[in-house]
Amino acid sequence: MKLFSISDKKLDGKCPTGPIEKRWTQHKASIRLVSPANKRRLDVIVVGTGLAGASAAAALAELGYNVKVFCYQDSPRRAHSIAAQGGINAAKNYMNDGDSVFRLFYDTVKGGDYRARESNVYRLAEVSANIIDQCVAQGVPFAREYGGYLDNRSFGGVQVSRTFYAKGQTGQQLLLGAYQALMRQVGRGQAKLYSSHEMLDLVVIDGKARGIIARNLITGELERHGAHAVVLCTGGYGNVFFLSTNAKNCNVTAAWRAHRRGAFFGNPCFTQIHPTCIPVSGDYQSKLTLMSESLRNDGRIWVPKRKDDPRKPTEIPEDERDYYLERRYPAFGNLVPRDVASRAAKERCDAGYGVGPSKMAVYLDFSDAIKRMGRAAVEAKYGNLFEIYQLITDENPYETPMRIYPAVHYTMGGLWVDYNLMSTIPGLYVCGEANFSDHGANRLGASALMQGLADGYFVLPYTIGDYLADDIRAPKIDTRHEAFEEAEKSVLERIEKLLSVRGKTPVDVLHRKLGLTMWDYCGMSRNAEGLEKALKIIDELENEFWKDVAVPGTDKEWNKELEKAGRVADFFELARLMCIDALHREESCGGHFREEYQTEDGEALRRDDLFSYVAAWEYTGHRQSPVLHKEDLIFEYCKPTTRSYK
Amino acid sequence: MKVYLKVWRQRHARDAGRFVDYTVDGINPDMSFLEMLDVLNNRLISQGEDPIAFDHDCREGICGTCGLYINGRPHGPVARATTCQVHMRHFKDGETIVIEPWRADAFPVIKDLVVDRSAFDRIIQAGGFVSVNTGQAPDGNAIPIPKEDASKAFDAATCIGCGACVAACKNASAMLFVAAKVAHLARLPQGRIEARERVLNMLTQMEEEGFGGCTNTGACEAECPKAISLENIALLNREFIKAKCAL
Numbered sequence: 027m028k029l030f031s032i033s034d035k036k037l038d039g040k041c042p043t044g045p046i047e048k049r050w051t052q053h054k055a056s057i058r059l060v061s062p063a064n065k066r067r068l069d070v071i072v073v074g075t076g077l078a079g080a081s082a083a084a085a086l087a088e089l090g091y092n093v094k095v096f097c098y099q100d101s102p103r104r105a106h107s108i109a110a111q112g113g114i115n116a117a118k119n120y121m122n123d124g125d126s127v128f129r130l131f132y133d134t135v136k137g138g139d140y141r142a143r144e145s146n147v148y149r150l151a152e153v154s155a156n157i158i159d160q161c162v163a164q165g166v167p168f169a170r171e172y173g174g175y176l177d178n179r180s181f182g183g184v185q186v187s188r189t190f191y192a193k194g195q196t197g198q199q200l201l202l203g204a205y206q207a208l209m210r211q212v213g214r215g216q217a218k219l220y221s222s223h224e225m226l227d228l229v230v231i232d233g234k235a236r237g238i239i240a241r242n243l244i245t246g247e248l249e250r251h252g253a254h255a256v257v258l259c260t261g262g263y264g265n266v267f268f269l270s271t272n273a274k275n276c277n278v279t280a281a282w283r284a285h286r287r288g289a290f291f292g293n294p295c296f297t298q299i300h301p302t303c304i305p306v307s308g309d310y311q312s313k314l315t316l317m318s319e320s321l322r323n324d325g326r327i328w329v330p331k332r333k334d335d336p337r338k339p340t341e342i343p344e345d346e347r348d349y350y351l352e353r354r355y356p357a358f359g360n361l362v363p364r365d366v367a368s369r370a371a372k373e374r375c376d377a378g379y380g381v382g383p384s385k386m387a388v389y390l391d392f393s394d395a396i397k398r399m400g401r402a403a404v405e406a407k408y409g410n411l412f413e414i415y416q417l418i419t420d421e422n423p424y425e426t427p428m429r430i431y432p433a434v435h436y437t438m439g440g441l442w443v444d445y446n447l448m449s450t451i452p453g454l455y456v457c458g459e460a461n462f463s464d465h466g467a468n469r470l471g472a473s474a475l476m477q478g479l480a481d482g483y484f485v486l487p488y489t490i491g492d493y494l495a496d497d498i499r500a501p502k503i504d505t506r507h508e509a510f511e512e513a514e515k516s517v518l519e520r521i522e523k524l525l526s527v528r529g530k531t532p533v534d535v536l537h538r539k540l541g542l543t544m545w546d547y548c549g550m551s552r553n554a555e556g557l558e559k560a561l562k563i564i565d566e567l568e569n570e571f572w573k574d575v576a577v578p579g580t581d582k583e584w585n586k587e588l589e590k591a592g593r594v595a596d597f598f599e600l601a602r603l604m605c606i607d608a609l610h611r612e613e614s615c616g617g618h619f620r621e622e623y624q625t626e627d628g629e630a631l632r633r634d635d636l637f638s639y640v641a642a643w644e645y646t647g648h649r650q651s652p653v654l655h656k657e658d659l660i661f662e663y664c665k666p667t668t669r670s671y672k
Numbered sequence: 673m674k675v676y677l678k679v680w681r682q683r684h685a686r687d688a689g690r691f692v693d694y695t696v697d698g699i700n701p702d703m704s705f706l707e708m709l710d711v712l713n714n715r716l717i718s719q720g721e722d723p724i725a726f727d728h729d730c731r732e733g734i735c736g737t738c739g740l741y742i743n744g745r746p747h748g749p750v751a752r753a754t755t756c757q758v759h760m761r762h763f764k765d766g767e768t769i770v771i772e773p774w775r776a777d778a779f780p781v782i783k784d785l786v787v788d789r790s791a792f793d794r795i796i797q798a799g800g801f802v803s804v805n806t807g808q809a810p811d812g813n814a815i816p817i818p819k820e821d822a823s824k825a826f827d828a829a830t831c832i833g834c835g836a837c838v839a840a841c842k843n844a845s846a847m848l849f850v851a852a853k854v855a856h857l858a859r860l861p862q863g864r865i866e867a868r869e870r871v872l873n874m875l876t877q878m879e880e881e882g883f884g885g886c887t888n889t890g891a892c893e894a895e896c897p898k899a900i901s902l903e904n905i906a907l908l909n910r911e912f913i914k915a916k917c918a919l
Contacts, residue, residue: 085806100727101793103833104735120813156809163809165802165862167826174816192826198734199829206801213797221790244782273729308700310707313731414733417750417757420702483806532714576717583684584725584783587717 030606030643030651037290037642037657040444041145046663047127050149053445054488058495065090068494069253069502071238073225073280075102077197077475078458079259080204081482086257087211089487091494094251095208095217096240098224098275098589103205106261106273107478110197111318111411112181113189114161114475116154121178125186127151132664134473137183137363138438138466139616139632140666141293141640143659145445146463153484154476158190160483164203168192181471182319183363183671189472194318194411200475204482223249224589225280226520227513228256228287228454235284235454236503237510239517243589246582248517250510252503254494255453257486258284259478262437262459264297266597266604267549268541270434271303271316277593278600281441281460289449290642290655292442292462294600295608298469298617299550300435301367304418304428305387314433315418317390318411319471322360322367324395324404325428327351329379329388339381339389339427350374358671365468365617365630366671368432372550373628375431382429389427396424432550436474438465438617439607442642442657446489447481450642455490457481462640467616521581524591529574533590536571540564540594540601548605553621557609561602565649568598603643603652610654613637634666673699673760676768677712679724682781689781691770701761705748706731706738708760725784731756733897736832739839740785741772746836746895754834754897774835776844778882789835791881792849798877799870800853802862821859829856830898837892837900843884848892850874851908852900858911868915875912 042049060068068091072083075097083095099105117130130151135142158176162168168190169177178187192199211217222243229237229252237252263278264270285291302317328347335342350370352359362370371388380386396404401424405412412423419429440462447455447463458478465473547560571594579585614623614630615637623631638661644653674697682689696712703711706728713723729737738755742748748758763769771785779787831852838844854871857863863870886905893902 081806088805099729099735099737100789101736101833103793103796104729104737106730106735108736108832109730109732109734118812156807158812159809160804160806162812162815163802163804163862165825165829165857165860167822167829167856167860168812169826170817170819170822172819174818174822175813195734195830198832199826202829206796207804207806209793209796210801210803212793219793221793244788271732273735274731275729307702310700310703310711312704312707312710315732413752414757417733417753418759420759420761487806530718532717534710534714576720578717578720578722584786586725587723 028651030610031653033653033655035655037640037655039143039657040446041143042445046144046148049145050152057489057492060491060494060498062090064498066092068092068497069094070255070257070490071096071251071253072257072259073238074105074259074261074460075205075208076105076107076259076261076458077201077204077478078460078482079105080201080208081479082257082259082457082486083217084204084207084211085483085487086490087216093211093217094220094253096220096223096225098222098243100222102208102219102221103202105201106276107201107475108198109273110475111194111316112320113179113191113196113472114157114200115181115188115472116158116190116476117151117188118155118158120176121187123186125188129186130154130188133184134464134470135466135664136669137468137470139468139630139669140466140634140638140661140664141615141659142464142466144661144663149485150464150477150480153480156484157476157479161200161203164207166192166199166203179320180323180361182322182361182367183470191320194320194408197475200479204479226283226517226592228284229509229513230287230451231507231509234452237505239513244584246580246585248514250505250514252505252510254497254500254503255455255490257455257457258441258460259457259482260460262440263600264434264437266541266601267434267544268538269306269311269314269545271300271314274313277596279593279596282596282600284441284449284451284454286645288451289454290442290644291439291603292640292642293439293607294604294643295548295611295618296438296467296616297434298364298436298438299368299432301364301371301432302390302430303433304415305382305384305431315414316433316435317415317428317430319364321390321408321411324399324407325360325390325392326394327360327388327390329374329381333378339391348379355671362671363468363470368550369619371432387429387431390430391427392423393427436469438462438467438469442640446492447486448489448493453493455486457486467618520592521588524575524577524588524595525581527572527575527577529576531570531574532576533587533594536567536575537594537597540567540597543567544601544604548608551619551621552608554609557605560605564598564601564605571595571598599648606652607641607643611637611641632668638666673701673765675699675763675766678768678770680772681724681784684783685780699760701759703760704731704756705742705758705760706756725786727786728756733757734832736834739774739834739836741774741839743770746774746839747897752897752899774839776838776883778844778846779835779838791883792833792835794881795846795850795874795877796853799866799873802857803866815861817860825856825859828852828859828900828904831900832898834897836895836897838883840891840895841884841887842891843887845886846878846883847886847905847908848896848900850878851904854911855904855907858907867911868918871908871911871915
């Protein structure tokens with residue numbers, strides 16, 4: 027069987043044309059509106075309550091739409107955006123260091139290795155300033171200077187300070203702001219909250235997204251929910267690797283179910299490996315913990331110059347240390363983008379210079395920063411991160427360097443959306459990490475929070491009106507429709523199938539095997555041979571899963587194993603598509619490093635003549651060859667060059 | 673390492689519930705407490721038994737999902753840590769460990785160690801926000817805020833809504849939770865506008881949910897994984913009195 031086929035029709039992102047700084051303004055002025063009286067008659071479902079979902083749900087409810095909002099967590103405040111540490115970018119130029127909307131735009135396109143849409147990224151940079159204003163008004167306690175004004179810090183991949191932050195808990199504070207805005211709407215009755223509910227299928231009627239099937243995770247009941255439009259804000263799929271910095275329950279199911287119903291999946295192989303995480307310590311490990319990239323502002327990364335140096339790090343003199351990032355990339359040093367920093371760490375460890383018990387780690391050293399700024403200043407800036415590190419490793423980073431290693435952190439790929447954030451299913455919108463749109467092949471630090479809130483507060487509330495304007499006469503969606511019947515039946519059959527296996531192997535065991543396969547062959551570096559091997563292993567593991575998975579209990583109760591089993595079943599299918607995408611993209615760009623395509627000194631070799639496009643995949647059936655649809659990327663303002671951080 | 677567990681098992685809200693003993697062997701001291709439970713659960717699943725239900729998500733101490741009452745303390749023996757941040761190195765080889773759910777009328781048990789904390793969401797709905805619609809905000813630097821106020825607001829705002837304060841309180845009071853939100857917003861100019869309604873509405877909702885009154889013993893602060901200070905309760909009381917006087 028052919029691995030995939032290629033559609034001869036080009037996919038259109040429907041981006042506006044004209045001068046880039048006017049596109050969004052003109053687009054907003056030209057799309058249709060829905061009057062307040064008509065908004066009252068329209069229902070919108072939002073799935074997921076992270077930054078994108080909570081902000082979208084709050085903003086839509088403020089506009090007067092009837093919002094139903096779903097999350098698998100027991101409270102919307104627990105969505106994994108809560109764990110984002112470092113900060114949020116915005117082109118405010120408060121630091122007077124030459125920042126501008128254009129520079130943020132340019133840095134993001136370049137940082138994404140020229141695999142993102144210019145129009146989308148410019149809009150993101152443009153609305154970034156409004157996000158900060160909105161959050162401050164909500165009471166988000168950003169860090170401030172003594173004069174009472176907002177403080178900024180610098181982050182990887184850029185040469186200005188444009189990152190707003192709240193200690194190492196920026197995601198938490200931004201999410202609580204959005205959550206509180208949403209709770210205000212729930213209190214008013216304008217939004218209805220369905221916590222502990224997991225979306226298990228999308229309902230499509232006459233080609234339009236019209237609702238979802240959700241499972242109440244407490245009672246196990248399946249529920250039908252209809253709406254005039256459905257918005258997915260369900261995050262990324264990093265947990266396909268089992269070990270990642272994602273929360274344990276993060277999953278691809280909502281997005282994957284939408285994909286199976288016709289939504290194209292964009293660039294699934296673009297995954298981000300974050301350079302600064304606490305290394306794996308044993309085979310019991312259930313997740314990895316990130317140490318914020320902001321640490322690279324003051325920490326210096328090094329390994330011993332001598333292989334297998336048995337000395338403690340503090341006993342190794344300065345001239346016997348290899349500060350390899352500063353050596354290889356003098357212009358950006360420890361602040362190179364994430365993909366570059368991760369690969370450099372892997373290169374040193376693979377070459378035998380790794381440290382710690384596993385030899386799969388490098389040092390992140392604060393001794394110079396403590397000398398320069400004093401311990402108190404370091405503590406004020408990074409105290410909570412140091413505490414987290416010590417809790418996990420039982421080592422004191424004020425006294426000995428941290429050990430870090432790259433780990434799966436974020437997925438740039440996701441459901442394909444047009445400029446309006448609508449997927450290939452009319453009426454299905456996708457925001458935040460769940461879509462593929464703004465980060466190209468690599469996301470810059472502090473840009474995920476920016477994108478999630480940009481989509482939710484300032485993009486979707488405008489663009490969804492253009493679609494709903496056609497629906498003002500549509501009655502309430504009738505959940506007795508046969509499409510709901512069919513979707514609920516297929517969900518139930520799948521649950522019964524999972525429960526009927528009654529095998530011996532716990533879900534975690536099979537998930538861990540899948541994750542290791544993906545890490546080995548579709549992780550920080552990939553090659554054709556490995557990817558083909560991975561495809562075989564994935565098939566075998568999936569067979570084993572459906573033959574021997576152990577799912578105890580019933581579907582009419584709180585049943586975590588059943589939840590996990592459904593998610594892992596979808597991860598197998600996604601894993602296959604990721605490998606196919608990685609195999610087809612015969613170039614290296616951003617987080618996608620194909621060993622066959624590198625320069626003599628080991629840097630990524632992009633092939634713009636062949637691969638300057640978005641790969642959007644159409645589902646054709648389980649284990650059937652997907653169809654590749656290409657959306658050409660055109661660069662009018664940021665001319666693709668070899669990304670150099672030297 | 674080897675530990676002996678006494679775990680609260682309760683099939684559903686109406687079940688009486690009971691302690692069940694388990695022995696877990698071959699533990700690495702660097703394992704997290706929840707990873708130790710993963711090991712036990714996978715063993716139970718392989719043997720065809722019902723695994724222990726416990727809730728968790730981020731496993732890095734920030735989402736507030738996990739919460740076990742370990743040896744009589746919310747989140748166990750480590751100060752300023754959530755259950756997921758407790759590692760087995762904090763227990764002795766051969767130790768007996770008692771694991772219970774949060775116990776409070778306002779947090780009914782769903783299954784085993786999982787409780788329903790939706791009461792917290794309803795308290796926030798009653799007033800834990802600033803009423804600003806998207807798009808209304810002035811420039812972020814339009815209102816300077818003294819660094820100290822912003823820092824104190826931040827300290828209060830780091831509450832993760834886990835419910836340990838309620839579990840620690842003999843009155844099952846949610847005063848520290850409510851105070852953290854009231855104080856966070858009261859310390860900022862943006863939050864002052866609705867300060868009066870906020871404190872009254874949130875406290876009313878707290879009582880309606882069945883949480884008790886403050887005992888003034890400070891158990892909540894002692895067990896809070898984010899070290900939310902009792903000072904916030906003092907501020908809550910001042911805000912409450914101010915609001916009452918203004919009526």
